Amino acid sequence: MGTQTDLAVEAQGLVKIFGTNRAVNGVDLKVPKGAIYGVLGPNGAGKTTTIQMLATLLRPDGGSARVFGHDVVKEPHRVRQLIGVTGQYASVDETLSARENLFIFGRLLGLSRAQSRSRAQELLEEFDLSEAAKRPLKQFSGGMRRRLDLAASLISQPPLIFLDEPTTGLDPRTRAQMWNTIRHLVQTGSTVLLTTQYLDEADQLADRVAVIDRGQVVAEGTVDTLKSSIGSASLRLELADAADLDRALAIISGVLNTTAIERTPRGRLTVPLADAEQVADVLIGLRHAGIAITAMSVEKPTLDAVFLALTGHGANTEEVVLS
Amino acid sequence: MNITNSRGLSQSVRHSLTMAHRTLLKIRRTPEQLADVTFQPIVFTLMFTYIFGGAIAGNVSSYLPLIIPGLLVMTVITTSIQTGVQLREDMDTGVFNRFKALPIARIAPLAGALLADTVRYFIATTLTIAMGYLMGYRPHAGFGDVVLAGLLVIASAWAMSWIFAFFGVIARTASSVQGISMIILFPLTFLSNALVPSQTMPHWLQIFVKINPISHLVTAIRDLANTGSVNSNLAISLLGAAIVVLIFAPLTVRAYMRKA
Numbered sequence: 410m411g412t413q414t415d416l417a418v419e420a421q422g423l424v425k426i427f428g429t430n431r432a433v434n435g436v437d438l439k440v441p442k443g444a445i446y447g448v449l450g451p452n453g454a455g456k457t458t459t460i461q462m463l464a465t466l467l468r469p470d471g472g473s474a475r476v477f478g479h480d481v482v483k484e485p486h487r488v489r490q491l492i493g494v495t496g497q498y499a500s501v502d503e504t505l506s507a508r509e510n511l512f513i514f515g516r517l518l519g520l521s522r523a524q525s526r527s528r529a530q531e532l533l534e535e536f537d538l539s540e541a542a543k544r545p546l547k548q549f550s551g552g553m554r555r556r557l558d559l560a561a562s563l564i565s566q567p568p569l570i571f572l573d574e575p576t577t578g579l580d581p582r583t584r585a586q587m588w589n590t591i592r593h594l595v596q597t598g599s600t601v602l603l604t605t606q607y608l609d610e611a612d613q614l615a616d617r618v619a620v621i622d623r624g625q626v627v628a629e630g631t632v633d634t635l636k637s638s639i640g641s642a643s644l645r646l647e648l649a650d651a652a653d654l655d656r657a658l659a660i661i662s663g664v665l666n667t668t669a670i671e672r673t674p675r676g677r678l679t680v681p682l683a684d685a686e687q688v689a690d691v692l693i694g695l696r697h698a699g700i701a702i703t704a705m706s707v708e709k710p711t712l713d714a715v716f717l718a719l720t721g722h723g724a725n726t727e728e729v730v731l732s
Numbered sequence: 733m734n735i736t737n738s739r740g741l742s743q744s745v746r747h748s749l750t751m752a753h754r755t756l757l758k759i760r761r762t763p764e765q766l767a768d769v770t771f772q773p774i775v776f777t778l779m780f781t782y783i784f785g786g787a788i789a790g791n792v793s794s795y796l797p798l799i800i801p802g803l804l805v806m807t808v809i810t811t812s813i814q815t816g817v818q819l820r821e822d823m824d825t826g827v828f829n830r831f832k833a834l835p836i837a838r839i840a841p842l843a844g845a846l847l848a849d850t851v852r853y854f855i856a857t858t859l860t861i862a863m864g865y866l867m868g869y870r871p872h873a874g875f876g877d878v879v880l881a882g883l884l885v886i887a888s889a890w891a892m893s894w895i896f897a898f899f900g901v902i903a904r905t906a907s908s909v910q911g912i913s914m915i916i917l918f919p920l921t922f923l924s925n926a927l928v929p930s931q932t933m934p935h936w937l938q939i940f941v942k943i944n945p946i947s948h949l950v951t952a953i954r955d956l957a958n959t960g961s962v963n964s965n966l967a968i969s970l971l972g973a974a975i976v977v978l979i980f981a982p983l984t985v986r987a988y989m990r991k992a
């Protein structure tokens with residue numbers, strides 16, 4: 410039954426309008442079966458809104474979307490049987506214990522009492538929650554809540570799992586654990602669509618990435634393509650004399666064959682760098698031209714840099730972070 | 733994989749029962765939720781009986797057959813306001829987002845909440861009657877009729893809870909649900925024959941008291957518990973309860989589905 414398709418998600422021209430705010434403004438997505446697909450974007454880009462439409466939680470104001478060939482608006486009940494959703498904010502019962510939460514969700518998903526109980530036990534062990542299983546969630550740490558949240562989405566081993574910012578707010582160790590869990594999900598045959606604000610997370614996990622900004626997809630492809638479009642690193646220079654800015658840029662462009670992604674009137678420059686060895690060439694070029702610098706650093710590409718390169722404006726988040 | 737685009741009735745019932753189970757688990761985790769159904773029957777019964785007993789019926793023991801059925805109705809129906817308040821609080825928590833994404837009957841969380849709350853009405857009913865008994869109330873009708881009277885109160889409170897569930901679904905905050913519900917319930921319960929006979933009231937008020945459905949329910953309970961008689965008041969009460977459900981259940985469900 411259902412339409413044969415190789416796509417887990419296929420969205421065309423999705424639109425969601427809140428008042429006058431076009432939160433999602435014509436998003437197209439094609440998520441292949443069995444992939445980890447990353448949706449990358451800054452605060453307010455429309456990531457959560459997009460996921461909510463795909464997960465039948467919000468009705469699109471325009472466009473259409475299919476999950477394994479089933480229309481999310483016309484066949485929501487079918488779609489819900491194929492997905493697991495872990496929202497950006499905890500969606501488990503605060504007053505209940507971890508075990509009780511999983512038990513109730515299991516029952517709602519059609520498992521018998523005994524099945525629900527044993528599935529809850531399995532997931533508690535798998536997600537390292539056994540010790541705290543009986544305590545009400547109010548006493549849980551953020552990381553434990555996040556893990557339980559994910560566990561609750563996996564009770565029926567759904568073929569498609571939505572994860573909205575699965576690692577935001579987790580410490581590095583828990584974050585790495587979460588990454589492993591996500592990889593494991595895909596190895597066992599699921600498709601994962603996750604959102605993130607971190608380029609390195611997309612880098613670590615995703616096969617393909619869509620970068621969205623202001624409700625639109627501004628770039629799509631593998632992480633490698635995305636990164637090579639802005640260089641694998643960036644070089645940041647501070648000139649002693651801001652008057653040298655144009656001259657310095659000309660020299661840099663000559664060596665690196667790119668233009669600056671950031672320049673400030675005070676004399677600071679950021680340029681994409683395909684190869685770290687080129688730094689020496691740039692510095693020698695500047696010395697020959699008699700341009701003095703006060704500081705220099707090489708940084709890995711940041712989400713901010715991706716945005717600058719792709720959209721011409723900053724990601725305007727405080728948390729844009731570099732790996 | 734066997735997936736369908738609709739859910740059968742038996743599935744909806746099962747999901748609702750699971751939701752009711754969830755509410756009961758929550759009560760077990762936070763038993764303070766039961767404070768109102770525990771203390772109110774005890775405090776109200778003591779307070780009203782000793783305050784009004786002498787003045788209205790000459791002494792406490794002859795007031796008991798009048799007041800206990802009246803308080804029973806007042807207390808249990810007041811309890812049903814909490815259904816709306818708790819529904820609002822519950823719908824504001826994150827777990828409701830997950831319910832929406834699960835392949836379950838949309839109505840299950842609502843139906844489960846209403847179902848589980850009958851436990852609260854049961855507690856309030858039992859405690860009020862037990863308090864009456866401790867204070868010397870001996871209903872003349874047999875045990876069976878008192879149980880029947882209790883069931884009638886529980887059924888009526890359940891019917892009324894649809895009204896408050898409706899406010900719970902449409903209101904924005906839990907405290908506003910409480911507020912609106914009190915405004916409706918206060919005149920209905922106090923401007924009735926629950927605490928005092930209506931004969932001493934001014935004429936215009938008597939008219940209201942007479943048509944007030946709560947008065948019919950109180951009279952039906954009194955007659956049933958005190959004399960074992962089944963009369964038109966019982967029929968009117970059941971009819972009234974049915975009408976409330978017929979109007980408010982669809983309204984509530986519609987409003988709920990729009991939000992869910």
Ligand SMILES: Nc1ncnc2c1ncn2[C@@H]1O[C@H](COP(=O)(O)OP(=O)(O)OP(=O)(O)O)[C@@H](O)[C@H]1O
Nearest residue numbers: 427430432450451452453454455456457458459497
């Ligand atoms: N229920 C809502 N009502 C009104 N506006 C909303 C609503 N939900 C989201 N928005 C707006 O839609 C835009 C996109 O929000 P969305 O939550 O999808 O962004 P996001 O990419 O998930 O951001 P974040 O990284 O902060 O989670 C924002 O401008 C937000 O203010």
Ligand SMILES: [Mg+2]
Nearest residue numbers: 456457458497
């Ligand atoms: Mg979001």
